Structure formats: C-alpha cells, structure tokens
Amino acid sequence: MFNDFSFQGEGFIKIDPRTKMIIFILCSIAALRESRTLFQGLLFFFTFALLINGKQFIFAIKMLILYGVMIGIDLLVMMFCLPEALMILLMGIRVFRMFLPVMMAFAIIIKTTRVSEFLAAFDKMHVPEEITIPFSVMFRFFPTIGEEWDNIQNAMKFRGFALTFKNIITRPAFVYECSIVPLLSDTVLIADELSAASLCRGLGANTKRTSLVEVRMGVFDYMLIGFAIWLNIMSYTAY
Amino acid sequence: MKEKKLQTKDLIMAGVFAVLYVALICIMASLTGMFIPVYLILPLIAGIVLGPVYTLYISKVPKMGAVLILSVLAGFVMSASSIVVLLYVVVLGVIAQIILTKTNYSTSGIRISYIIFACATEGPFLSLFFAREGFLNTCAQYYGQEYADKIDAVTPIWVLFVQIAIALIGGFIGGRIGMGMNAKHFKKAGIA
Secondary structure, three states: OHHHHOOOOOOOOOOOHHHHHHHHHHHHHHHHHOOOHHHHHHHHHHHHHHHHHOOOHHHHHHHHHHHHHHHHHHHHHHHOOOOHHHHHHHHHHHHHHHHHHHHHHHHHHHHOOOHHHHHHHHHHOOOOHHHHHHHHHHHHHHHHHHHHHHHHHHHHHHHOOOOOHHHHHHOHHHHHHHHHHHHHHHHHHHHHHHHHHHHHOOOOOOOOOOOOOOOOOOHHHHHHHHHHHHHHHHHHHOO | OOOOOOOHHHHHHHHHHHHHHHHHHHHHHHHHOOOHHHHHOHHHHHHHHHHHHHHHHHHHOOOOOHHHHHHHHHHHHHOOOOOHHHHHHHHHHHHHHHHHHHHOOOHHHHHHHHHHHHHHHHHHHHHHHHHHHHHHHHHHHHHOHHHHHHHHHHOOOHHHHHHHHHHHHHHHHHHHHHHHHHHHHHOOOOOO
C-alpha cells in the first residue's frame, strides 16, 4: 500500500514535473464537468498513453480492464431497460469513471518523478523552502512508516492485541492506544535522527541550494499542455 | 509561546507528521473499505484517530505556519481524485492557524483548531459532490430534465452535511483524546 507513493522508474520520453502537475490540474477540471462517454474516453486514453510512456504497464493495464468492465456494465444496463434500483449502481459506476483519469494523472506525478526532480521543479516555480523540505521528507518516508507500522503490528500480535476484527469490536480504545502511542513515539524519534543527519549534510545552511538534476520544458511538454487545454475548451463548446 | 521562524528541524518534523497523517488515513480507509456504511462515517473515525497526531505535532512545533504546511502536504496527497480537495484542505489549515495564533497555542485553542481541521478528512467525499453536479448537468442535456431529477432524488445530498457534522464531533473527541494522551504518555516520556 505504501509503495504506491514512491518513485518507480523513468519514462521513455522525459516529461517535466511541472507539465505533469499542469496536466493533473487541467484533467481534474475537465473531468469534473464532463460525463459524455466519448469525451471521457478521450481523457482516459490521454492519461493512459502518458502512463504507458511512464512505463507503468501493470498499473495502466489494470486501469484499462477496470474501465472496460465499467463501460460493459453501463452498456448492459442501458440495453436491458433499467429498473429503478440499478440506477444508484449505474450512477456510482459513472461517477467513479469520471475520476479514473484524474487518479491516473496523479499516479503519473507520483510514480514517474524523482524527488530531486520535484525539488528542482519547485525551485524554478519559486516555491518556498518551507514547503519543499517537508515535501521531500514526506516522499522519502512513506516506506519507513510502513515498516514501522508492520513492526508494531507484529509486536501487538505477539501479545495478543492484533488489529483484528474481533479486537476492534470488543476493545477499540485499548487496541487504538496500543498502536498509536508507539507509532507516534517512533515517528518523533526518527524525525529527530533525520534532522541531525540532514544538518550534517548542510540542509540548515542559510544559502541558496543548487540542484544536480536540471528540469527543462521541451517541445513535447508544450504539446501535452496544449492538448490538455484543448480538452478543456472542448468540454465547454462541443455540445 | 514565542513565535519564531520555522527551523529546518521543524520542517522535517512537519514532513514526517504529514506522512503519518496520510498513512493513517490510508490504513483506516483500507480497513473500513469493505463495509460501505462504516466507510461513510470515516470522517468521524478519522477525526478521533488522528487527534493525537495533530495535537502532538502542534505541541512539538508551536510556530506560525506549521498547520499550513501540514494542510498543504496532506491536501496534496488526498487530492488524488481532484485538485479541489487541496484548496479545501488549505482553507481549513488557514482557519486552524488563525485560531491557534489568536488563542496563543493554549490547550483549548489547540482543541478548537483541531475541530476545524478534522473536517479535512471530508475532502475526498467533497469531490464526489462536485462530480455529481457535473454528472447531473450532462444527464439533463442528454436524457432530459426528468431523468436528471429522478437521479437527483435517489442520491441523497444531505449525507455530505451529516458527514461534516460527524467530522466536527470526531474532531472534538479526537482533540480531547489527543491532549489526554499528551499528558499521559508523551510529556512523561519527554517527547512532547
């Protein structure tokens, strides 16, 4: 679950992190206003192509199958005149289908961008240090917290307080205290150690920091942004 | 409490607590995801469970902007379904920060600000509300107003308001538990 938030590999064609963010914002605006099937399909295949470009094959194919199944159910219900009760199901499926491209655009941001690329891009966008440092710490930390959580769960299982259905129902307060207190203490200790380590590496120095990786907007980036803007204009006009 | 500028140490603390905040939401969502009725009261549960995280974070970093950073980071991760969520969470963060500054980080101030901030877990549901509007509009154009009205009737909108109300209740209980836990464990252990 926590690996969903980490970098997994670079794409075929490198896309600037800023482009990915702009595409994500444009997609979420377009997706919320539109639910025409044709337009949705276009939006879906746009983000699908970007995922393939980012080499996220397994994730992309999962999404494709999910989308296909949802379209299939939609068609079935439409063909065999729908009873009232199925309408809620249909509505749920359609609303979820609207969100799918946005989730995929978000996955592109998270899974195909290195933390150092993020920092370089933020630096160019003049985002203050108060945001960029916690941001980089956050992405570095998802796997660590996951490990800590697993360890705490193991210790609790050993003493018979595992986070099972029965325990949650019969003694919620006790199970809750047993897992949250060690988690918080661990977190604070880890944060202290990490800040000592990063001060050694000069993060606290009061100078402007430089970056090893360079981010640059290429022709491809402008094409992608242009296409995303076109999709937004489409959603206003083409009725 | 003195208001000083945020040091690097505090920024790292903010990052780590943001991870904890988001990770706990993920864990709760995956535990409750199987039962739809329980999933709908997630704002209440999340408000209670995240209380200690928030109160410990504020008592570790009682400085201007700390809540704001937490809201930007948590909002970014929670906005996986729509960018609107980020704006919503940041607005809550600003309100919480104003309350904290006005009350000078007193115990009751922290609790009141958490009641507001607990509504942040409502964010992902809020995007469903916006999606519903867009969906109904398109429905009206395609299948006629009658059909759209019918769908409008079967999908209750009041759920959203109930969720915000229970999020506020969750925030009240969570803040209480959090301050209690601070006194019981973390102050003695020298962490808070």
